[in-house]
Amino acid sequence: MTPLREKILITASHLFQTQGINSTGVDTIVAVAGTTKMTLYKYFTSKEKLILEVLDKGHQDFQTWLSNKLNSNTKKPSEKLQKLFEFIEEWVTSPDFHGMGFIKASAEFPSEESPVHQLSSEQSRQFRQYINSLALEANIQDAEGLALQLSLLFEGAAQAEQMKRGSGAMKYAKKAAKILIDGALAQG
Amino acid sequence: MTPLREKILITASHLFQTQGINSTGVDTIVAVAGTTKMTLYKYFTSKEKLILEVLDKGHQDFQTWLSNKLNSNTKKPSEKLQKLFEFIEEWVTSPDFHGMGFIKASAEFPSEESPVHQLSSEQSRQFRQYINSLALEANIQDAEGLALQLSLLFEGAAQAEQMKRGSGAMKYAKKAAKILIDGALAQG
DNA sequence: AGCAGGGTATACAGATTAGTATAATAAGGG
DNA sequence: CCCTTATTATACTAATCTGTATACCCTGCT
Numbered sequence: 001m002t003p004l005r006e007k008i009l010i011t012a013s014h015l016f017q018t019q020g021i022n023s024t025g026v027d028t029i030v031a032v033a034g035t036t037k038m039t040l041y042k043y044f045t046s047k048e049k050l051i052l053e054v055l056d057k058g059h060q061d062f063q064t065w066l067s068n069k070l071n072s073n074t075k076k077p078s079e080k081l082q083k084l085f086e087f088i089e090e091w092v093t094s095p096d097f098h099g100m101g102f103i104k105a106s107a108e109f110p111s112e113e114s115p116v117h118q119l120s121s122e123q124s125r126q127f128r129q130y131i132n133s134l135a136l137e138a139n140i141q142d143a144e145g146l147a148l149q150l151s152l153l154f155e156g157a158a159q160a161e162q163m164k165r166g167s168g169a170m171k172y173a174k175k176a177a178k179i180l181i182d183g184a185l186a187q188g
Numbered sequence: 189m190t191p192l193r194e195k196i197l198i199t200a201s202h203l204f205q206t207q208g209i210n211s212t213g214v215d216t217i218v219a220v221a222g223t224t225k226m227t228l229y230k231y232f233t234s235k236e237k238l239i240l241e242v243l244d245k246g247h248q249d250f251q252t253w254l255s256n257k258l259n260s261n262t263k264k265p266s267e268k269l270q271k272l273f274e275f276i277e278e279w280v281t282s283p284d285f286h287g288m289g290f291i292k293a294s295a296e297f298p299s300e301e302s303p304v305h306q307l308s309s310e311q312s313r314q315f316r317q318y319i320n321s322l323a324l325e326a327n328i329q330d331a332e333g334l335a336l337q338l339s340l341l342f343e344g345a346a347q348a349e350q351m352k353r354g355s356g357a358m359k360y361a362k363k364a365a366k367i368l369i370d371g372a373l374a375q376g
Numbered sequence: 377a378g379c380a381g382g383g384t385a386t387a388c389a390g391a392t393t394a395g396t397a398t399a400a401t402a403a404g405g406g
Numbered sequence: 407c408c409c410t411t412a413t414t415a416t417a418c419t420a421a422t423c424t425g426t427a428t429a430c431c432c433t434g435c436t
Contacts, residue, residue: 004383020298022210025423036384037425047424098298106351107295110208110286121351148348149341149364152357156344160336163294163309169340176337179371180364192413214394224414225395235394 005043008033013054017098021051021108021116051105051116058101059123062091063130070134077137078185084134085177088154089170092161099162103155127151138185146184153177193231196221201242205286209239209296209304239293239304246289247311250279251318258322265325266373272322273365276342277358280349287350291343315339326373334372341365 011033015024026047030037044050069087074080091097106120128151135143153173160169199221203212214235218225232238257275262268279285294308316339323331341361348357 002382018298020210020296022208022296026425027423036386038385038427039383041425042382099295103347104295104298106347107287107292108208108210110206110292110350124348124351145360145363148357148360152341152344152348152361152364153337154344155347156340156342159291159294159343159347160312160340162298163305163312169336172333172336173340175333176340176364176368180367183367190412213392215392224416226397226415227413229395230412 002043004035004039008035008040008043008050009054009057012050013058013101016051016054017101017104021105048115052119055101055105055116055119055123059126062100063127065091067130077134077139080134081138081140081181081185082178084131084150085154085170085174088157089174092158092170097161100155100158103159104162124151124155127154135184139188140184141188142184146180149180150177153180190231192221192223192227196223196228196231196238197242197245200238201246201289204239204242205289205292209293236303240307243289243293243304243307243311247314250288251315253279255318265322265327268322269319269326269328269369269373270366272319272338273342273358273362276345277362280346280358285349288343288346291347292350312339312343315342323372328372329375330372334368337368338365341368 008029012024012029015029015032019028026037026040029050030040033040040050044053066087069090070080070083073087074083102120102123105116106124109116109120111117112121128147131150132143132147135146140146153176157169157173160167196217200212200217203217203220207216214225214228217238218228221228228238232241254275257278258268258271261275262271290308290311293304294312297304297308299305300309316335319338320331320335323334328334341364345357345361348355
């Protein structure tokens with residue numbers, strides 16, 4: 001894609017994460033990105049469209065990064081589950097992490113009719129679905145239940161880490177995940 | 189307190205939860221509460237002060253409700269821990285639950301310098317501290333670690349329940365909590 | 377040389393925001 | 407009946423927001 005479009009996306013993403021979505025005006029975005037409103041509205045027909053695309057890109061980046069990490073570092077399905085939180089920790093504690101996009105977006109757009117809220121909800125569901133597929137491959141009985149539990153831990157830890165950096169939340173989330181996964185594996 | 193002040197607080201709380209804090213204007217609050225801006229600014233010197241008080245009241249209501257429930261239904265410390273998520277589920281799945289205030293507030297006010305963010309962070313810490321005290325009474329070795337894990341589960345589940353009502357997240361959070369608590373109790 | 381397209385600069389409209397100033401109204405107590 | 411206090415009604419300021427309109431500039435292509 002055109003570099004200017006990309007730059008707007010990246011800038012908006014960064015500002016949304018650090019200042020909040022509703023608190024970030026279009027003027028701020030273009031000023032930081034070093035362009036003008038005209039070009040922004042040429043590539044994105046509205047601020048809402050921009051928000052949706054930022055969310056989409058953020059989620060895709062995370063998902064592909066995570067599955068690449070898992071696929072290139074592990075082979076056994078059960079191993080993937082166990083390494084999952086290892087890599088999630090790596091992602092979440094990286095210095096430029098400022099919260100999972102879909103968690104914050106759903107908080108800023110609580111109305112269920114809002115397209116932003118709907119996308120956030122869908123992304124949360126997709127992530128849970130991904131863990132579910134890992135659990136299924138590992139022959140876990142209640143795969144859906146474990147996937148839900150692990151996603152709760154993840155969302156809680158991401159939330160905590162965003163609320164207070166360096167809280168060490170992920171370290172304990174990892175331990176909790178290990179206990180839950182080992183239990184589910186033992187149970188068949 | 190004066191009934192009008194109370195009504196403004198309750199109305200604001202409800203609107204903040206359902207529409208979001210930044211998306212709720214002062215005019216909307218007074219219109220729904222059936223009063224005028226003049227009286228609102230008589231009782232609350234600014235919108236930020238109102239937000240802080242809404243957050244404070246919400247957290248206090250939750251904390252006192254929870255500890256009352258625990259103290260009147262259980263006696264043994266270990267029992268309190270085990271019943272904890274039972275009552276939390278009751279709170280979170282109640283029909284007028286729309287998310288934990290401090291979680292959403294910290295998402296809408298991500299900047300750490302924001303007083304709203306600071307209060308949210310403090311409330312999250314207080315809640316974790318409360319679980320910590322329960323764990324300590326139950327003679328759990330790594331009380332702090334368990335408290336953190338349980339609070340992660342709770343925040344994740346509250347988040348999930350707010351994102352999609354009736355998701356059943358709390359049911360599985362409860363199961364996960366039981367596993368973690370039993371493990372920690374067995375370990376001494 | 378000259379044209380076209382992508383980008384800039386800037387000003388603007390229209391709506392909405394937080395917060396204030398002023399005057400009118402209602403009610404209760406001496 | 408009058409004084410006080412609380413509340414309302416309404417208009418306003420000043421800032422900010424999204425989105426648009428207009429004119430200009432620059433660069434590459436032919």
